[in-house]
Amino acid sequence: MNKPDLKVRIGSLEMKNPVTVASGTFGYGPEYAGLVDLDRLGAITVKGICTEPHVGNATPRTFETAGGMLNAIGLPGPGAQGFIKKYLPFYEKYSVPLIVNIWGKTVEDYSRVAEIFNDQARIGALEVNVSCPNVKEGGALYGTDVNLFRTVVDAVRVRTQKPLIVKLAPNVADIKVFARAAQECGAEAVSIMNSYPAMAIDIETRRPQLANRTGGLSGPAIKPIAVKLVWEAARAITIPIIGMGGIYTPEDALEFIIAGASAVAVGTASFTDPSSAVRVIEGVEAWMAAKGIGSIAELRGTVQA
């Protein structure tokens, strides 16, 4: 039996397999290096970075729910220069492609952070976070208003030659509108989806379970939502889609690829089991080999719907 070709291309970014990790669930990489062979991954996507250091939200920041969890971490981070100094050198000893998730409070912030990272050869692509549900400034607003969305993607596009992946918000009336806008603005790919805006309340104290009051729902609970959005977007655009939302098993990843995703990201599953992403890679390869499917392209978007 021949080994299937798992390679995926996102512009100039070449992934040896279609599995990355979802931004925010894998830290900056070193945190999991003792448990996961990072070079097995198709790419690592690090936690969102803006121009300046950011403190994030108060605690409690996460809350477990049935089949998932809420988070409102609020994008704390070391800022662009802090990331370059503190974390980029770590990647010298690895060959795994690096995707850096970027965000801003203003359009100018997005441009500046894209420009700073454009000079960093080790960074393979930028994922533009226009859909964080947990930061008041910018964040979700840029992801749900298509005019603002275009403004941000345009602004980043002119400042970087690196492949751009735009991470879409799930809470929009029509995902196709945003997927097309990303493609028209010159993005190399979209990632679908960010966590879904959600809330949980302690009935005894009658207070929200999160300090931020609301957060983003992730985990198996959102997987069918994400599959539907990927399926819809895949029929509207020709650029690759990185599918994510509750992927725990190889079967989950295959479902996204059949729906139309070229690649996938494992997120919350890394908390449950840090070896999830590697197990997904191995299982996808074994399943494709068993079915005689030669490449991801051969499988992608083959849903009979």
Added chain:
Amino acid sequence: MKQENSCVLEHRLYQGDYRLLKLSAPLIGPLVQPGQFVHVKIPRLEQAVLRRPFSVFKADASGLSILYKTVGKGTAALTTVADGEPVNLIGPLGTGFPTAGNGKTPVLVAGGYGNAALYLQAARLPVKGVAFFGGRTSGDVLCVDEFEALGWEVRIATDDGSLGRKGFVTAALDEWLAEQESGVRSQGAGGGEQNETFQSLELFACGPNAMLRAVGDRALAKGLTAWLSMDRNMACGVGACLTCVIKRKTAGGWEWARCCKDGPVFNAEEILWED
């Protein structure tokens, strides 16, 4: 830090509703340092995406044990695991207790089964001192014999007075610290030596946050070092998700520190308590 498929060696009621779970962990067990924890994938808790962190009670090449009681869905499900059942672990995690400083006299302070997290420290410290254990009732004071067997003098306080002194463990600690400070119990001859004896005290504490804060405040007020094992809800357990952060003082203000990675043990003087 390893991920290991361990297996239940022993699971039984330990005292009242408290349970002892002993797991085979040939990879993780020998690596555990006092104050570290393991992140446990609870079997048959299928709707839960998160592991549950547990302080390690005892650990060696034969396995590691945790002491727990039912406080939520995770611990409720844990009560159902049976001998021989596989349990996936990540560990040892976090930064635990330092060994006591040179010439220091260690003092342990625990609320309820928080003393489980102090057992390895108690066993490995070269000098044994006094251990203060508090609990709501006598049923909540555990492991007294075990600490005494290690050579510790155990002093007990219970909220209802059913065992030891009535009141908070910090009241018992206060009384003892005052005696030490005034030199009442000092074997030394001169006042200077008494003071030195007092200044040599180093506190190691684990228990509810209010108790930890009270212990830390006392230590700081008296110029003593106190190491506090902080308990926060965690998600990843390895420092990636930034769920379990607390405020740590810096020269110019504060920064977030991760209980799972930078802690759970912090020097009391580092912690910026939030009201």
